Amino acid sequence: MPNHTGRARHLRLVLDSSTDREAEAQAREMLPVRPAALAQLILRVNLEDVRSSVWRQVKVRSDLLLPELHANVQSMMGWSETARYEFAMDAAGRSWAYRPRASHQHSDGDAVQPADHVRIDSLFVAAGDVVRYNHSGTWSTTIELISVDPDIDDLRPVCVDGAGAGSEPGDVTELLGVANSRLRASPLPRSIEVESAAASPAIARLFRHTRTAPTPRLLELLPRCELTIESSVDLLVAQRAMSKLTGFLQRVGRGLRLTDAGHIPSLVVDSVREELLREGARNLGLVHVERGILEPTRIGAQLADDPVALWHHCAARLPLGRREIEKDVGTLFLVALAASASARQREAMVAETMDGLQHGLQGWGTDQLDALRIQQIAQPTVAFLDLIGAHGPLYYVSGGDGGSPSWSRRFARDALRT
Template sequence: MTDRRHLRVVTNLESRPDLRHPRRDDAVVYRVRVDIDDADPPIWRRIDLRSDLTLDFVHQVLQVAFDWTDSHLHRFSLGGGAFDRDSQLFLCPYDVAEADFEDDGIPAAETRLDETLTATGDVLHYLYDYGDNWELTLRLEQVLPADGECAAAAVVGGEGAAPPEDCGHLVDAASLAEVLPDPARFEPDRINDALRGPYFVLREAKVDPRLVDLVQRLTYTAHGDSLSQAALALTEKHTPLEAADLIGHLRGFQWFLDRAADGGIPLTGAGYLKPADVMEASKVVPVMADWIGAKNREAHCYPLLQFREMLEDVGLLRKNKGQLLLTRAGQSAQRDVKALWEHLASRLNPKLGDEFHVQAGLVMLAYAAASPDAQLPLNTIAAILTELGWRHADGTPVTGSALRHLPAYEVLINVTDQPVTWRRRDLISPVAAALARRALGV
């Protein structure tokens, strides 16, 4: 990756200065002029930006405004250039994750625009593509009141077509004429249409930003439109669920919580449920509906065993001295079905963990939210994960069947008031779809 060759590790030097301003109490509109440095003739955009936007959002606005594709690294800086020692840096996710190249910066995703610009004339620098080195200057021209329906970003002026990706930092008229069909072309309406695209709609709806980033990364892939449409379904209005709507759909979860509340659930010496409990649990856990054979030994009832272990994984039950006991969260959930609902939602969306399980969980939740009374498209989810670079240990692509082992899948298919049979094993109930939406923050 050519971006990396221009990064250098800085050691044994003083920390960078903190040049940020306090955040504003109110949201206003910043009218900002953005110029590509050293372009002749000038190539610039005038953009109205809401002051409370984070810099990762501003980065995507700039990508659209200059017709770039977010294919390279970027960073913002205050007080100087992007590699000046006296500048304060605001970094893209790659630079944050790569400690060797971290450069004492702050994540752009955690920094608001109003922390960098406050008064007219203030300047923020932006560097895109550390190889071609597109250096841009953002200068605050006006501070305007924000209307109630104020757009997050809108282009209101500009001149010149932006240089295309990977053209080698061409900024003079003669060079640009060789790589652009019309160097003077500037289409604000087209740019503003793009600023109403999925990324911006999802961010404004406060959908989990990690899912939004995946949607953005997959824009130009075979399944990009599919994931985008699934995610956009999260922005639709839905009728809130009442406690009465949840009880029948959570009956398998509730049985275990009620049983554990009665002094705990005793286990056999081998660590399994006892036969009487296996028989009773099998009547209410949906995935046991068409299990063949006697339902009296947990070791021979794999779906029940997997369900029970999932309850431990999500922090509702814990093993202690040969018994299954309620955790503190389990105690609250046992008494209040809404507490059970909120706990499951919080655990479905992993905040930490290995990257595969985080990404697989986010994509699965997006499709589950968009699939009430429909089959969860596991093969599509697997193809997306493969597109993101994941493989099985032997190098083969991710398969849909492998995703049935994820805790999110186990929870979602058991949130139902219907039996889960072989033909219906991937069916997402409307309540399970609502749980997926809740897990994603909407």
Template sequence: MTASGKRRHLSVVPDVPVIVRPSERRGRRRVAGYHLRIELDDVSPPIWRQFVVPSNLRLHEIHPIVQTIMGWQDSHLHSWVGGEPPASERYDMRESIDEGFADEDDELCEDAVRLDQVLAEPGEQLSYLYDFGDGWEHTIVLERIDADDSEPTVTCLAGARACPPEDCGGPGGYDDLLKVLATPSHPGHHDAGAWVGPGFAPESFGVDTVNRGLRLEAVIRDHPPVSDSKFAALLRRIPHQAAPHVFSLLEHAHLTDRLGDIREAQEAATFHLRWFLNRIGPDGITLTQAGYLPPAVVAEMRQELPGFDDWPATSNRESDQRPVHLLREYAKALGLARKYKGKLIRTKLGSATASDAGRLWAHLLDRLPLADEPIEREAGYLVLLTLAAGTTSVERRDVIAEGLAALGWQTSDGTIVGREEVFWLARPTISFLELTGAMVKGWVQRDQPMDPVWGRLFAKMVLSM
């Protein structure tokens, strides 16, 4: 009855199921070990892996793990699909969303979704799509949850068969490729073998090799470079499986840490240039008839600048004193000085930074590594990484060679860049670092890290730009 005494007609309202979308789940309160199985769809015999990850990782953190587990090279776009229809959702890369490649009606970013929001109970599945052209689809199944007190280490437990080569045409193309490789009489057998390379074995899988890659992946995840830096962009072009030594240095470089006296680093890194700019002065330095610095100025530089008196020649001619000549050339290359009517004069920037270590420091951070060619710049970045990580000279040469090879650089005869060539390729940056004292001279011979702390901080800051 209602308050007015009239009888109200009541009807039964049917239950309407509430659809909880995967990304709306709250996730687990405590981190658990997720035992997952991933299998490549539409490939026979199956290519699969079993692995363990922490439940609290976000999907963009799971992506490089999946790449390493499977053996892909991370050279294409990817996305995820979680849940069952009608509650399924697609999770895209931040890059895909920003560039407008994702569906405008369903723009959920992978970096906003935790794994335990899309996989909550054993048996639930998540799809991983890689290379939209070839169309590699993977099914990930949550097999078991370990809810003990320790956070699990990302580990591969088992697997079968090698990952297909990149860009082979998806499941159908891979099947055709395997048939050609297995048929020596096929007209395309030789070319197919040359394309996949001599090390490709379809039936091979090594769990130890995968776990070595996962340990590197953990270093990248725990000790990343500044995400929007030029160096980070360079690292994204290097497959970490091809350059393990390069990526292992991230753990020692601590690129996002700023430990050390920044003012001391600014003063030390800019000392030689500031001294030279002040010596040029507002009126400039009249050069010799041959276009060199006067002997008196050279003698003064050798006396006043640290390290300049170590050069073996006793002559005060600029052509005999390599450090003097290098400092002059670097001042010009950095836009701080120029030659004008028989004089060496300061540019506007040179005058503005002559007594301003902070501003000159910022200019150096923006201009380094020094290079005329792309390969010199990339070699310079690798030099700076070794300096930031405190490596020995022997390690430095190996790291640069490994990194350049992984980036695809080759010599004119088609061979990879070797340890013998790296000094010349990285020479512009190495010479500048040695000249300023950021790196100890004679790097090829040293077998102990001796570079100053401020030099390491300087390198970190350059790599953060």
């Protein structure tokens, strides 16, 4: 039930469920969790089915998207870049392929996914990983991860070794000079969409789900999120932001006996707030109930006195939701918070972007998809942000400054980046 601000009185935090159909569909995209830190990948590009050995070894940044890797390989090898390409890999006894969004067909099934917003380090995870690369209609090229280099002083792609195709045996210097001149001759400036998708798994997932729908208002806000900035939260900021959660965990202590009805005793102070904190802490894996006693989990006990680690733990769990549409719309609210968008800007951006998310809205009453209904879809994430005080008192009032605390923008950015 909404109050006069349009805000839902009941804050509902929902735990992610691996049994949810849409969550299972997302898991089938076979995108492993990306490394937390940017690095460089040493990849070996092998031309197969040729008489003499033809290969190039290239060093590229780990946050490249598959279309960028395609363009780099084409340039380095001296091939004519084509709009059609495919990357494929085998995992769990099945084959998985990634194609450009423009050529991706829904009839291909779950084994074929859009490539446009997939980071290469979600395919190349460990040394020895091999991906098949098709750019000419036949599977004639493989790309293998040789090693990971943590040195990121120079993130420009560079060919570091190779053999064959036009060079004399042993004349590696000339081969590298030609390959690197081609790479330098075709710089690849990153668009806002590409840069944001590379920096944020949540944004990448959002773009995959919007497919070809235009999202100009979202693209306008993304630069203000500063997603390329690494987290630099300090102790004082984390203490302010996590004060409600840390206070709750400390009150729980080693265990808190619940009432016969399963509630927190009223003597613990604000019972409504405490119950919401309990639900939020449970959904974040910080507490659980054992034989009528509310107890911290192992991670909850560790984080009770470490607000910086608690900050990162919470940010890593957002956006919340059982269904992909809940996570996607939650991502939009995180974008608005990270960009310090006004309520009017937020509502316009969310409404526009949701036009491209209609495929996930079955059962949500899309005929009356107003601002309040949209907020209800994003409620798992919005409720948590409300709970920790990230939203200011005027956050839901159209057109005004929500007066959010100074740390909220940084927290939203970290949630998007994790």
